Amino acid sequence: MPKKITTSDISLSLGISRNTVSKALNDHPSITVETKRKVIEQAIAMGYKKIKPSVSGQPPETAGKLKSIAYITKHQLHHGIGFWMNVMSGVEQILSSNGYEMKISFIKDEDIQSLALPAVLTNNDIDGFIVAGSMVKPYTDKLMELPMPKVFININPEFSLSGLQADVVFMENEDSVYRITRHLIAAGHSSIGFIGDISSCRSFMERWFGFQRAHFDTDRSVDPAYCILAPSPDGYQQYEGLARSLKELRSLPTAFVCVNDKIAIHVIRYANETGKSVPQDIAVSGFDQIEEASLLGFTLTTVANDELQLGLRATEQLLQRLNKPDRAFETIRLATSVVFGESTSSSNQRMTERMTDQVADTR
Template structure:
């Protein structure tokens, strides 16, 4: 039986510390880009966990594609604190070594509603598309029918488990949300609410499901009265409106599990406007490990998304689809990690 590859094995092979390798793979701390690349390559070579799916020798045989581009489609401009920032940095670095340019397109609502491509989109020279923060079911189907290799980073809330004819990559959502909620329950808290539109995207839906199952598995069934689940028409990023929604709850919960960090941070601000303190009066959890989650007062308990690793997997997945379009479609989950901070301290 083949022995399981460990982080220590990778560290020993490269002459690096275990801590450095762990930081690179989990997307935490400061590790140089050259060192990350060496670690990712060695992880793939040795067959470490998710990296076992990657074949570095295959990548090195792909013919460089000068003057061709890979298109990035997004519904909005992606901020530097968005989880996709390190993902795209690694992705672009990887594809540029093979001669591809990354061209960025913001897809407006009218384009999506009419299923149109941007006027400056060059179909002839575009070899692949990576889609981030775009959750329109109709436009997803439209892109899948273009016959251009496409990778979706997250999708619309596919609650009916429809078959999307494309490669898809998700961060792992369900288990982290489940364990984060369960951790609150094991500390003795039962009045726990969820904040966010569970149908905003598939990742939000899976985070909601993780919370839901943790509550139900713990025989806690009266949790809906603590939840704020309005759709995206509610401006979750308005602390004043959030405060009014919190005041309207039948009872104040002991903790909120939020769909992402940005919602969690505005919940903290809303609570402060109500003269409530975190964590003394109420505990708060987020998701994404955004830059803001580290500097908000108090620092936010959250879930780290390893953006560098996701960028590496994304490049390998899309490049292999370009090279071998007949491959079966793949749905890839990248492991995430809970980070406990002061916002949930007992």
């Protein structure tokens, strides 16, 4: 594959500084017309791709075609606006630094139901695309059929990762929830529930796997009567719907493991409204470490991840795929870290923490 030409290559060939080359390519007024002409001519001759038509003097159709990547996401994501804005920021950061334009397309529910692909994917003017967030299998199948390079950030759990003809990027899920569940079991919780629409995305399903494995490894059985797993139109992200599901349980367990912080916050609200305290009466954990959890008045046990890195890594993977289309497809999981907070601490743990603080205060 031909070597990508950079401003450093142009500066070396002309014997001038890279800063001068950069200013000439950007039509900076401090650079003479003659120097600009030499830089532009040399850049074109060497095959440099980032020359603006207005600078080169060429009409748009003969100038280097701007490369484009599509960013595809659902019109309404229930994960949290801040999360996906950070992911998108990571995508844009890598694309802009590599000379690509990002074309964003929001897919509506009616488009998904009718299997209608956005025009950006069918008009043949993009080099590849990123799908942010899991979509139903039939629509994902339509996306899979497109011949251009693609990377999924999360994916529907009905897809087997074995033999998948696409790259997928996740946060680590199973081990983090496994650790939290083992922590709750060690703290003496005999009834632990799990909340999340595990049919909606692979990440939630893997968190469910971690919850189950923790029970299996401690010779315990998961009690389905304490779990809320059924498909939900809003993924249990709206309080009213989740409150109804909690009310339908025969009784509340002593702890809940939730697939994300937003659900955990709803559970804590429900506990408060029904006269229960967290963690005295019920322990609650989440996932994602969202900013809203800082308003609880106590720390939430959760899993910290970096959404910006998720966007960066997915985009890096797509650019690698563009350069090496025949390489083996990859499933990539970025590291996470469990953050144990007060929402799952036992009375013994809290007493120890208070005593430690008191001792520290007397020093």
